[in-house]
Amino acid sequence: MRRRTLLALAPVTLAPVALTPALMIGAARASDLPRSVNHKAGVALDGWDPVAWFTEGRPRRGSTAFRAEHAGVAWHFASAAHLARFQADPAAHMPRYGGFCAFGVARGYKVDIDPEAWHIRDGVLYLNYDRGVQRQWQRDIPGNIARAEANWPRLAER
Secondary structure, eight states, X not given: OHHXXXXXXXXXXXXXXXXXXXXXXXXXXXXXXXSSSOEETTEEGGGBOTTHHHHTSSOOBOEEEEEEEETTEEEEESSHHHHHHHHHOXXXXXXXXXXXXXXXXXXXXXXXXXXXXXXXXXXXXXXXXXXXXXXXXXXXHHHHHHHHHHHHHHHTTO
């Protein structure tokens, strides 16, 4: 009896889902989001203010009240001054490797970050998965940067 019930449900479960125009638009939007920027639901860096690391020397949550669109995603800022600074020169404030863990990129993959695991070197913000990974990154920063730079072109759009 159970087999018949399961078999009877299988065609329903395995049948293709008809895409309504609303579903198709949602799917298109999701696929339009860039893969080269670390974002959740279209918000870069999970809402952390990229300017704060440079100006305050610490991570700081951004606010939806101070928002800019750049590189295909929204960026949130802690203040109007941070927003203005970013808009004046986005490239100077964007973290390297799209905000993915720099050590991960050096190893050949993209992973999320801990906003507390960061450093700025030669005016570039590098983020890491956590402080333990950051210590590994710091053992050979020049070598890790060289490996990450070599890997980033193929990882950026994956």
